[in-house]
Amino acid sequence: MSADLAEGESRLLYPPPGLPPGGDGPAQAGPADEDLRVVAARHPGRWIATAVVGVLLAMVVSSLVTNDRWEWDVVARYLTWPSILEGAWATVRLTATASVVGFALGTVLALMRLSRSPLLQAVSWAYTWVFRSVPLLLQLLLWYNLAYLYPVLSLGIPFGPEFLFFDTLDLIDKFWAAILGLGLSQAAYSAEIVRAGILGVDQGQHEAAASLGIPRHRQVRRIILPQAMRSIVPTAVNEVIGLLKGTSIVYVLAYGELFYIVSVIYGRNGRVVPLLIVAAIWYLALTTLITVVQYYVERHYAKGALRTLPPTPVQRVRWEIQVGWSRLTGAPVPDGVPPAFAARVRVGRWVAPRGGAA
Amino acid sequence: MTGGLLEIRGVHKSFGLLEALRGVDLTVRPGEVAAVIGPSGSGKSTLLRAINHLEKVDRGFVSLDGELIGYARHGNTLRELTEREILRRRTRIGFVFQNFNLFPHLTVLENVVEAPIYAQGRPRAEAEAEARELLARVGLADRADARPRQLSGGQQQRVAIARALALRPAVVLFDEPTSALDPELVGEVLGVIKELAGTGTTLVVVTHEVGFAREIADTVVFMDEGVVVEQGPPDAVLDNPASDRTRAFLEKVL
Ligand SMILES: Nc1ncnc2c1ncn2[C@@H]1O[C@H](COP(=O)(O)OP(=O)(O)O)[C@@H](O)[C@H]1O
Numbered sequence: 325m326s327a328d329l330a331e332g333e334s335r336l337l338y339p340p341p342g343l344p345p346g347g348d349g350p351a352q353a354g355p356a357d358e359d360l361r362v363v364a365a366r367h368p369g370r371w372i373a374t375a376v377v378g379v380l381l382a383m384v385v386s387s388l389v390t391n392d393r394w395e396w397d398v399v400a401r402y403l404t405w406p407s408i409l410e411g412a413w414a415t416v417r418l419t420a421t422a423s424v425v426g427f428a429l430g431t432v433l434a435l436m437r438l439s440r441s442p443l444l445q446a447v448s449w450a451y452t453w454v455f456r457s458v459p460l461l462l463q464l465l466l467w468y469n470l471a472y473l474y475p476v477l478s479l480g481i482p483f484g485p486e487f488l489f490f491d492t493l494d495l496i497d498k499f500w501a502a503i504l505g506l507g508l509s510q511a512a513y514s515a516e517i518v519r520a521g522i523l524g525v526d527q528g529q530h531e532a533a534a535s536l537g538i539p540r541h542r543q544v545r546r547i548i549l550p551q552a553m554r555s556i557v558p559t560a561v562n563e564v565i566g567l568l569k570g571t572s573i574v575y576v577l578a579y580g581e582l583f584y585i586v587s588v589i590y591g592r593n594g595r596v597v598p599l600l601i602v603a604a605i606w607y608l609a610l611t612t613l614i615t616v617v618q619y620y621v622e623r624h625y626a627k628g629a630l631r632t633l634p635p636t637p638v639q640r641v642r643w644e645i646q647v648g649w650s651r652l653t654g655a656p657v658p659d660g661v662p663p664a665f666a667a668r669v670r671v672g673r674w675v676a677p678r679g680g681a682a
Numbered sequence: 683m684t685g686g687l688l689e690i691r692g693v694h695k696s697f698g699l700l701e702a703l704r705g706v707d708l709t710v711r712p713g714e715v716a717a718v719i720g721p722s723g724s725g726k727s728t729l730l731r732a733i734n735h736l737e738k739v740d741r742g743f744v745s746l747d748g749e750l751i752g753y754a755r756h757g758n759t760l761r762e763l764t765e766r767e768i769l770r771r772r773t774r775i776g777f778v779f780q781n782f783n784l785f786p787h788l789t790v791l792e793n794v795v796e797a798p799i800y801a802q803g804r805p806r807a808e809a810e811a812e813a814r815e816l817l818a819r820v821g822l823a824d825r826a827d828a829r830p831r832q833l834s835g836g837q838q839q840r841v842a843i844a845r846a847l848a849l850r851p852a853v854v855l856f857d858e859p860t861s862a863l864d865p866e867l868v869g870e871v872l873g874v875i876k877e878l879a880g881t882g883t884t885l886v887v888v889t890h891e892v893g894f895a896r897e898i899a900d901t902v903v904f905m906d907e908g909v910v911v912e913q914g915p916p917d918a919v920l921d922n923p924a925s926d927r928t929r930a931f932l933e934k935v936l
């Protein structure tokens with residue numbers, strides 16, 4: 325029987341011309357090759373797990389809806405409150421500026437650390453050591469109090485005459501104190517990320533670039549960094565998301581970012597939980613945005629590392645619709661849809677086994 | 683293309699306590715094809731890298747048409763050149779690596795034009811036209827827009843050869859160009875090198891393919907333990923080796 329079945333199956337897959345497929349019933353007429361369907365395997369374990377998780381999820385949702393202490397009406401009202409929007413925008417500005425400062429300086433520090441000059445190496449090492457060791461909160465307060473150390477900042481020739489003078493209090497307001505604190509400490513972490521990325525690039529790439537006589541700065545910018553980006557980007561995005569949430573620490577400077585604004589409002593009206601939810605929703609939304617950007621940035625740097633790029637979610641949805649449509653209407657699948665994709669969509673369809681042996 | 687005169691004199695190179703090169707002397711005349719053979723670890727790669735100044739030598743010197751590669755000579759002192767100057771002189775030497783070392787994130791065409799444009803300052807249009815000619819010469823005219831990982835090993839190595847030739851080098855160094863390839867792909871790469879051998883460019887080819895060495899080389903150089911043991915025309919070195927070490931090596935590989 326089992327040998328029979330195995331033979332029948334193989335014939336089902338590759339029916340020799342002129343022979344009816346399936347060895348079980350002569351009554352069964354042989355379908356043409358193109359009528360053969362792929363039958364997906366069943367996964368009972370997966371279904372049970374799905375059911376368990378589904379129930380848990382329903383419980384969470386139900387408690388969110390039925391417990392009126394969440395005060396969703398308050399949440400909804402404050403979600404787009406003008407000062408909340410301003411706070412969210414301030415958070416975005418802080419995150420973006422501190423990320424740029426952090427990664428620009430971090431890249432410089434990484435290149436210093438990898439340079440052949442012992443002094444540059446030592447300075448880079450010491451920078452990372454100091455800025456990684458001192459708590460961020462403490463750094464922020466120190467920068468904010470810079471005017472106490474240096475009431476006037478000036479531009480001039482080192483150890484020589486000075487000609488441009490600035491009042492420190494004017495120059496370093498709350499925003500710039502926050503940027504200095506966040507950006508400079510971020511640079512210490514970014515430096516390590518960028519350095520690891522550069523070290524991850526195959527030594528042969530450095531040698532090939534050098535053997536071609538390509539100028540040093542061009543080797544770094546064109547050959548090494550783009551390849552390093554592939555391993556830098558995922559970690560870097562983690563850092564940016566950390567920074568986004570980390571900006572809430574700036575509330576100690578009473579700077580009007582999202583968390584500070586929220587705490588001011590609930591200090592006045594006592595609706596603590598709903599306002600915290602408002603802030604959480606905004607952080608969630610902004611993180612989602614960063615994650616979407618990450619997807620496309622990673623895809624960009626995957627060029628060359630992969631033989632073919634995976635489709636974007638947008639392409640995937642479009643092809644899914646196109647394939648679905650042609651299945652419904654019987655129209656041919658449009659040209660742009662990759663055959664592998666069209667085939668994979670078809671696999672999901674359940675087709676009753678023929679012949680009755682199974 | 684006119685080939686360069688390559689002179690290697692008394693070159694020593696150590697890695698820690700290990701002496702990889704212990705006094706190598708070799709002259710390769712303009713347009714000559716030298717095949718370097720020898721057991722693994724005998725210093726063949728180190729010698730090629732020293733010629734290109736990828737490896738700084740401890741003693742001795744390498745010169746191309748009388749110009750020292752990493753140094754300027756002032757009387758009896760050798761002064762090391764700045765990195766910029768070394769990079770400029772390196773553009774006279776093409777290097778083809780065992781593992782191709784193509785830039786995977788750039789297209790084939792971008793790989794080939796990078797150095798002519800940014801190391802030699804040639805106009806992009808001219809560099810691209812010449813790159814397409816070179817790609818046609820190695821049989822890859824239609825793959826200019828592909829990326830290296832989309833090509834077979836043999837195709838990648840042919841792109842690497844085109845990339846090295848794009849500098850219009852006086853000397854091209856090959857470090858075991860076929861030993862990372864599947865056997866059926868070896869022929870296409872050797873074919874390209876063979877064609878190059880007739881064009882007047884000086885070639886130094888480190889190879890395991892003794893038959894190929896016999897076919898294309900004017901001189902076969904046998905290295906062992908960091909020195910040149912024997913050198914001469916292929917039939918002399920390969921058929922009647924003067925040294926027992928050469929004979930022992932040839933018995934093993936043939
Ligand atoms: N960068 C390096 N550091 C330490 N040892 C090295 C290095 N490069 C080569 N060597 C050693 O030098 C010797 C010669 O190596 P190599 O020139 O690669 O030989 P071949 O190419 O003839 O096989 C070997 O013993 C090798 O291990």
Ligand SMILES: [Mg+2]
Pocket residue numbers: 726727728858
């Ligand atoms: Mg070698």
